[in-house]
Amino acid sequence: MNTIKKYKFWIIGGVIVLLGLAAFGLNRTKNSSAAETESNETAVAFIGDLAESATASGQIMAQQEAALSLAASGIVDQVLVDVGDQVNAGDVLVQLDTAALERAVASAQADVAVAQANLDKLLAGADAAELASAEAAVASAQVKLDDLLDGPTAEEIAASEASVKAAQANTWGASGKVQASNDVSEADILAAEADLQDALDQQQAAHDTWVRLADCEVNEAGTYSCTPSDHPQMDAATQNVEAANAQAAIAQARLEELRSPDSNNVASSQASLASSAAQYDAAVARHEALLAGASDEEIAAAEADLANAQAALDKLLTGASDTDIKMQEIRLAQAETTLRDAQLKLANATLTAPFAGVVTAVHVSEGELASGLAVEIVNPDSLEAVLSVDEIDVGQLAIGQPATITLETWPNEEIAGEITAIAPSAASNGGLVTYEVHLSLADTELPVRVGMTANANLLTDSREDVLLVPNAALTADREKGTYTVNLVRTAEDGTTNITQVEVSIGLKDNRNTQITDGLVEGDVVLIGELTAPTTTSRFGPPR
Structure with missing residues (x-):
């Protein structure tokens, strides 16, 4: 019994101890949680x-900034901005000298105008005046060739002989003046007067013949106005008039010389004789050439002139060929390309702002030869x-x-x-x-x-x-x-x-x-x- 009580005592005591320990542990846990919470900050989810x-x-x-360079080198004429300046898009920043560039543009524009006019002319064809001129050139070349082939006419031979005689008479007259320069008589003067009258008669006759062959009309003053005609003998008549005029002038001079002797007449007469002799030789040479007829070279040259004149007329009549038009179009295109190049070079001489902004740097100055980087803007x-x-x-x-x-x-x-x-x-x-x-x-x-x-x-x-x-x-x-x-x-x-x-x-x-x-x-x-x-x-x- 005592043993049982003893065991119960120990069991009860053990339970009490365990309960005490549990209570102590629970109290310690409660105190620990509170203490831990107090030692940390807390926050509320919100x-x-x-x-x-x-x-x-x-x-x-x-986003917009630019380092602007000159597209071409040249002398800086103007720098129009400074660092810090506000600029608008298109404002001129730097201007190079453009005098030569402007001349190049003007010249290129003129070349384009000429090339365009030539092309327009080819496309339009020949006008009436051009055709008439070309036809006249053909006719003139044909007449010249025919004259060479036909040889001299009787009138041309007569005119040539008259020129020779006139030159010969001049020579004789000059010779006589030399001989008679120191001995003038009344008979000499009378003879000189007779010679002058003959020369004047020949002059009038030659003049009348020329007027008869020429185209003449009466003007408002009541006088005749004459121009050479296309008459075949017109050239010979003209030469006869010139020879008669010369002969009359010589006779007049001879008479005046006889009437008014001069101490210098000898020298003057000698010079006149030399000139007259040279003119005579030339007249003789022309006369001989006229009688000999045209040379092969002269005929060939006249034929070539006629062929060229006819080709020019044919070209006007048929109009420009496709090849001619194409070639002129190429010339026009080349002239236009040259103009565009000149205009581009002129435009490149001006540096402008591509957008509105502020100038941050200027790298050129007026008067210097500049190229490359010039202005920076932002x-x-x-x-x-x-x-x-x-x-x-x-x-x-x-x-x-x-x-x-x-x-x-x-x-x-x-x-x-x-x-x-x-x-x-x-x-x-x-x-x-x-x-x-x-x-x-x-x-x-x-x-x-x-x-x-x-x-x-x-x-x-x-x-x-x-x-x-x-x-x-x-x-x-x-x-x-x-x-x-x-x-x-x-x-x-x-x-x-x-x-x-x-x-x-x-x-x-x-x-x-x-x-x-x-x-x-x-x-x-x-x-x-x-x-x-x-x-x-x-x-x-x-x-």
Whole structure:
């Protein structure tokens, strides 16, 4: 009995001890959870908006900028801009000297006009005046050839003989003057007067013959107006008149000389004799040639002249050939090409602004021989931010996504932007692969300049009205690819329990993460890793 009681005592005592230990452990757990909760910050899961973004840096550049070069070399006549000047599209920036170029254009224009006129003439054919002139040329050439083939006429022989006689008479007269220059008698004067009268009679007869053969008409004054006709004997009549006139003039001079002797008559008479002798020899030579007839060379030349005149007439009658027209069209095209080249060179002597902008550099000055780069301009309204974006982030970007831009010059001033272009190929620098991304700039009062360093925050995605917790509340298991939070729950009796809960996440920014599963709005989570207060555990009652 005592043994049984003894065993019961120990059993009851053991139970009491176990219950005491359990109570002690429970109290310690309760105190530990409360202490752990108090040692960590907590946050409440809430509904809010979230935007995911990437950052990148780059430079401010202009979409429109140009380094303008002179298309041709030349002397600079005018430099019309300075650095900083505002220009409009088409404004003249630099003007080369164009005097020689303008002359070249004028000459080329004249050549084109001539070539066009010649082509028009070929296409239009000959007019009546041209045909009449060509026909007259053929007739004249035919008459000349016929005259050569027929030989001299009786009238031509007579006229030639008259010329020889006149020349001979002149020579005799000159000889007589030499002989009689120092001894003039009354008989000599009478003889000279008789000679003059004979010469005047011959002159009148020759003149009457010429008038009879010529075309004459009475004019308003009542006198005759005569012109040589086409009569075959007209040339001979003309020669007879000339010879008679010469003979009369000589007789008149001889008579005057006899009537008025001069101390210089001897020398003058000798010179006159020499001239008369030469004229006589020439008249004899012409007469002999006339009697001999035309030479083979003269006939051949006359035949060639006739053939050429006939060919010219035939060409006018038949019109221009296709070959002639084609050749003239080629000449016109060549002239037009030369004109275009001259006009282009003239235009290239003027450097103009291709767009509105600001002059950033001027590389030429007036009076120098210049070529190549002359002026640089940039369009300040076309500024953009060009960023180098890491390949990790570029996949999340798309044209049209918004961005916020800050500049190193004004780090606290934000400029709105938007992605306008993403380079299709990457650039690699030191193993870092990046893509060029272009951002537009919203209107700003900041004096933004090309080359400034730009930093951008690129909005890649966003969510509205989603469940969020601070990023620091999440713990990631990289090996498993999972995320957990420490969920804090408070029981009805006031005790606090901390439970590790696996959650699914969505977007995140630099502060919060979207929770898609595992939590509800209002849940309390610990911030950071779970930490316990420093305590000293021992067996036995507390001191």
